[in-house]
Amino acid sequence: MNQSARHLSENDMENDEPQKKSGRPRSEASKRAILEATRRLLTHTSVQKLSIEAIAKKAGVGKTTIYRWWPNKTSVVVDAIFSQPAFNNILPSPNSASDGIRAQIERLGRQLSGKNGRTVAEILGEAQAEPDALRIFIDTFLQDRYNTLSSLIEAGKRNGEFAVDLDTETAIDVILGPIFFRLISGQEMDDVVTHQMTQLLLKTLR
Amino acid sequence: MNQSARHLSENDMENDEPQKKSGRPRSEASKRAILEATRRLLTHTSVQKLSIEAIAKKAGVGKTTIYRWWPNKTSVVVDAIFSQPAFNNILPSPNSASDGIRAQIERLGRQLSGKNGRTVAEILGEAQAEPDALRIFIDTFLQDRYNTLSSLIEAGKRNGEFAVDLDTETAIDVILGPIFFRLISGQEMDDVVTHQMTQLLLKTLR
Amino acid sequence: MNQSARHLSENDMENDEPQKKSGRPRSEASKRAILEATRRLLTHTSVQKLSIEAIAKKAGVGKTTIYRWWPNKTSVVVDAIFSQPAFNNILPSPNSASDGIRAQIERLGRQLSGKNGRTVAEILGEAQAEPDALRIFIDTFLQDRYNTLSSLIEAGKRNGEFAVDLDTETAIDVILGPIFFRLISGQEMDDVVTHQMTQLLLKTLR
Amino acid sequence: MNQSARHLSENDMENDEPQKKSGRPRSEASKRAILEATRRLLTHTSVQKLSIEAIAKKAGVGKTTIYRWWPNKTSVVVDAIFSQPAFNNILPSPNSASDGIRAQIERLGRQLSGKNGRTVAEILGEAQAEPDALRIFIDTFLQDRYNTLSSLIEAGKRNGEFAVDLDTETAIDVILGPIFFRLISGQEMDDVVTHQMTQLLLKTLR
DNA sequence: CTTTAACCGAGACGGTACGTCGTGTCTTAAC
DNA sequence: GTTAAGACACGACGTACCGTCTCGGTTAAAG
Numbered sequence: 043m044n045q046s047a048r049h050l051s052e053n054d055m056e057n058d059e060p061q062k063k064s065g066r067p068r069s070e071a072s073k074r075a076i077l078e079a080t081r082r083l084l085t086h087t088s089v090q091k092l093s094i095e096a097i098a099k100k101a102g103v104g105k106t107t108i109y110r111w112w113p114n115k116t117s118v119v120v121d122a123i124f125s126q127p128a129f130n131n132i133l134p135s136p137n138s139a140s141d142g143i144r145a146q147i148e149r150l151g152r153q154l155s156g157k158n159g160r161t162v163a164e165i166l167g168e169a170q171a172e173p174d175a176l177r178i179f180i181d182t183f184l185q186d187r188y189n190t191l192s193s194l195i196e197a198g199k200r201n202g203e204f205a206v207d208l209d210t211e212t213a214i215d216v217i218l219g220p221i222f223f224r225l226i227s228g229q230e231m232d233d234v235v236t237h238q239m240t241q242l243l244l245k246t247l248r
Numbered sequence: 249m250n251q252s253a254r255h256l257s258e259n260d261m262e263n264d265e266p267q268k269k270s271g272r273p274r275s276e277a278s279k280r281a282i283l284e285a286t287r288r289l290l291t292h293t294s295v296q297k298l299s300i301e302a303i304a305k306k307a308g309v310g311k312t313t314i315y316r317w318w319p320n321k322t323s324v325v326v327d328a329i330f331s332q333p334a335f336n337n338i339l340p341s342p343n344s345a346s347d348g349i350r351a352q353i354e355r356l357g358r359q360l361s362g363k364n365g366r367t368v369a370e371i372l373g374e375a376q377a378e379p380d381a382l383r384i385f386i387d388t389f390l391q392d393r394y395n396t397l398s399s400l401i402e403a404g405k406r407n408g409e410f411a412v413d414l415d416t417e418t419a420i421d422v423i424l425g426p427i428f429f430r431l432i433s434g435q436e437m438d439d440v441v442t443h444q445m446t447q448l449l450l451k452t453l454r
Numbered sequence: 455m456n457q458s459a460r461h462l463s464e465n466d467m468e469n470d471e472p473q474k475k476s477g478r479p480r481s482e483a484s485k486r487a488i489l490e491a492t493r494r495l496l497t498h499t500s501v502q503k504l505s506i507e508a509i510a511k512k513a514g515v516g517k518t519t520i521y522r523w524w525p526n527k528t529s530v531v532v533d534a535i536f537s538q539p540a541f542n543n544i545l546p547s548p549n550s551a552s553d554g555i556r557a558q559i560e561r562l563g564r565q566l567s568g569k570n571g572r573t574v575a576e577i578l579g580e581a582q583a584e585p586d587a588l589r590i591f592i593d594t595f596l597q598d599r600y601n602t603l604s605s606l607i608e609a610g611k612r613n614g615e616f617a618v619d620l621d622t623e624t625a626i627d628v629i630l631g632p633i634f635f636r637l638i639s640g641q642e643m644d645d646v647v648t649h650q651m652t653q654l655l656l657k658t659l660r
Numbered sequence: 661m662n663q664s665a666r667h668l669s670e671n672d673m674e675n676d677e678p679q680k681k682s683g684r685p686r687s688e689a690s691k692r693a694i695l696e697a698t699r700r701l702l703t704h705t706s707v708q709k710l711s712i713e714a715i716a717k718k719a720g721v722g723k724t725t726i727y728r729w730w731p732n733k734t735s736v737v738v739d740a741i742f743s744q745p746a747f748n749n750i751l752p753s754p755n756s757a758s759d760g761i762r763a764q765i766e767r768l769g770r771q772l773s774g775k776n777g778r779t780v781a782e783i784l785g786e787a788q789a790e791p792d793a794l795r796i797f798i799d800t801f802l803q804d805r806y807n808t809l810s811s812l813i814e815a816g817k818r819n820g821e822f823a824v825d826l827d828t829e830t831a832i833d834v835i836l837g838p839i840f841f842r843l844i845s846g847q848e849m850d851d852v853v854t855h856q857m858t859q860l861l862l863k864t865l866r
Numbered sequence: 867c868t869t870t871a872a873c874c875g876a877g878a879c880g881g882t883a884c885g886t887c888g889t890g891t892c893t894t895a896a897c
Numbered sequence: 898g899t900t901a902a903g904a905c906a907c908g909a910c911g912t913a914c915c916g917t918c919t920c921g922g923t924t925a926a927a928g
Contacts, residue, residue: 064870064871064872064925064926064927065870065871065872065873065924065925065926066871066872066873066874066923066924066925066926067872067873067924067925067926068872068873069873069874069924072873072874072875088377089377090376090377091377093913093914093915094914094915094916095913095914095915096914098875102875103874103875104874104875104876104877105875105876105877105915105916105917106873106874106875106876106916106917106918107873107874107875109916109917110873110874163376164376164377166373166376166432167372167373167374167375167376167377168373168376169373170296170369170370170372170373170374170432171294171295171296171297171370171373173434176433176434180433180434184433208448209444209448212426212441212444212445212448213448215426215429215430215435215445216422216425216426216445216448216449216452218425218426218429219422219424219425219426219427219428219429219430220418220421220422220424220425220426220429221425222425222428222429222432222433223421223424223425223426223428223429224421224425226372226376226428226432227382227386227390227428228379228382228386229421235418238415238418239418239421239422242414242415242418242419242422242452243422243452245452246422246448246449246451246452269894269895269902269903270894270895270896270901270902270903271893271894271895271901271902271903271904272892272893272894272902272903272904272905273893273894273903273904274904275893275904275905278904278905278906299882299883299884300883300884300885301882301883301884302883304906308906309905309906310904310905310906310907310908311884311885311886311906311907312885312886312887312904312905312906312907313904313905313906315885315886316904316905481899481900484899484900484901500788500789501789502788502789503789505887505888505889506888506889506890507887507888507889508888510901514901515900515901516899516900516901516902516903517889517890517891517901517902517903518890518891518892518899518900518901518902519899519900519901521890521891522899522900575788576788576789578785578788578844579784579785579786579787579788579789580785580788581785582708582781582782582784582785582786582844583706583707583708583709583782583785585846588845588846592845592846596845620860621856621860624838624853624856624857624860625860627838627841627842627847627857628834628837628838628857628860628861628864630837630838630841631834631837631838631839631840631841631842632830632833632834632836632837632838632841633837634837634840634841634844634845635833635836635837635838635840635841636833636837638784638788638840638844639794639798639802639840640791640794640798641833647830650827650830651830651833651834654826654827654830654831654834654864655834655864657864658834658860658861658863658864681876681877681920682875682876682877682920682921682922683875683876683877683878683919683920683921684876684877684878684879684918684919684920685877685878685919685920686878686879687878687879690878690879690880711908711909711910712909712910712911713908713909713910714909716880716881720880721879721880722878722879722880722881722882723880723881723910723911723912724878724879724880724881724911724912724913725878725879725880727911727912728878728879867928868927868928869926869927869928870925870926870927870928871924871925871926871927872923872924872925872926873922873923873924873925874921874922874923874924875920875921875922875923876919876920876921877918877919877920878917878918878919878920879916879917879918879919880915880916880917880918881914881915881916882913882914882915883912883913883914883915884911884912884913884914885910885912886909886910886911887908887909887910888907888908888909888910889906889907889908889909890905890906890907891904891905891906892903892904892905892906893902893903893904893905894901894902894903894904895900895901895902896899896900896901896902897898897899897900897901
């Protein structure tokens, strides 16, 4: 992760020492049941109308168990949604920076379409009033796309594809912005729109 | 309003006949008190934590009176926020299309900064799970900016400032997108960022 | 009306002078519509669930009109119910005091059976927490039965049918009490019960 | 409990198995606080004006807790009022049936006098429009008096004090009726009235 | 092989806010 | 001056969830 790519990030310290603790270990079954119940419920209701109580009931789990492992509803939803294979962001190594950016835009467009797209919009909506939730959304989902684009743009600048005086951060905003703008303003991102937008954006970078 | 500018719009009919009604007329005092109370409360709490009950109490008004005139919380907030003078969008007639777009971006950037910006973000967040609320947000706030940009871009295409093969709708998304993206991802729009972004976007249009 | 018969009564002054007043006169049509609407609504709902608002709507009348002429809901209901022919209390002149009392009991038993009986019970229920309403109930309904019984008992004492040392007031309570007790405890007064009770009560008076 | 005494009764099954339940157990402190608050509030307001909300506030308890354990306001009030020691109905074993009946009448007269009497009247009033509430009133308060009188009358018939052809049910109505009639018609039961009525009623039974 | 400590389900708890209904009062224009 | 219409401040309803708590019971490592 290079410098310009980091400005969204905050918590750099990771606290992952395993440290065997005594006592009954966390139930993986419960965890899976909770995330699965959340996903199922989200096919019928919005994030805002989803309640912890409903998740607990559907998952056959005590409310306490949910509160023990997640700080709030948004965290549970983020966990449930973004752990799905459809949301991985491993892209094939591109022939050029432009190709890489095109691939990233298309991938993102597809991930943010349909029911999943609506749910991401709702998560982002929920996060507008809760800084913690916004942080989680950024760390779990956004940062990765940001970093990828950052690397590609830097590479493009280095190999002459893009203008050398291009401000990477601004460029990323210009690429991600329109996609999320369409998402939150309720305008779907079909393939035609994606293609048209990609053309325009790549022109911008040159 | 030209064709391409209208795709966000829906309710074109206006129903403004005065039509003498029997019964006690609506109290303008109550209306003012409600909007004022809403604004005051929003300086201390988020839209999501704001409750109709609190507004009613602060305004010295029955809850019913609020529900009689607004369908939901978001409508009240939209009314309260966007009726403020700071949110008018009357721009000086520009020397060129580029100037006009620059002015619109700067105006919008300023309107979406600070406390007001956060509130708009929260409204937009609230609207993600309520199509009606989204509609209201678009009709009251977004449409106007959309239309203005549309006219400017069309004019720019006509007078040779911008590329003739530019797709107006895509162009608007590329202009508004980054601004709203920064808003909802929690990155403020200071003057430097605004200027940098404007430069990049105007280059895109040419 | 003799002395002992009056102890339930209070407002002896009647204020019935016609006194032509200027302005639009009271609408008899509205009055009739209100009472009729009340009766109709009472066939489907209880007195407690009946609302002034519903009466006004059904009668096609402003709420104000109801409030202008009746002090509270119970008054309207009392007016609506007891003005029905089924509730008159004109009894044939009896051959004996016993016959008269028997006739009064039977008449009352019949008036307090079925739907009408339930409504009277509900009125009486409503009146338990509102002294004014209780007063109205007594004056409009109860007093008349009380007076009739009083006269009959006094006559019976005079002509030797009943014990001379009988306390009239107590006797009336003993006659009316069981009838109303069955009403409010939800036990219907069929003909068999009425007959059996009448026999026992007449024995008591002798 | 003999046959004739049972006609007011319905729910004969008792469901008293302790049956270990999971989850947090009911808070006895809350229960006590609710009933105490109810009693206190009833000294200043009528049953009909008493609100669940006020009870909850005064008791420092959530409304849900009340609704969890009582189906409606009347049930709470019945519980609060009739659990008071003043409302027990344990009578000394009488020398004769007449003595027993006299004692029962006097006890009842005293219980239904003063503030407590008004509250009982209000409960009974409330119950006129709610069959469930009436059921509760009967089961909690009335049935016991009914049964006691039934036993006494049957005993009196067996030992020659009362007429053998006396219908027990009718006799009970004639005893309880006047007492409740005076209660609901707003005529207090002082000692003189009680004595006079007892004399008359005992004569009736013979 | 028992203790200990954290986990788990169930569900009661004190609260807050919901959106609705009805109260009794008021304000208007029509009659 | 009365009426129908209907807006108003207010208070309570019964419900849904919140996040916390308190039970009885489990599960596994530590003593």
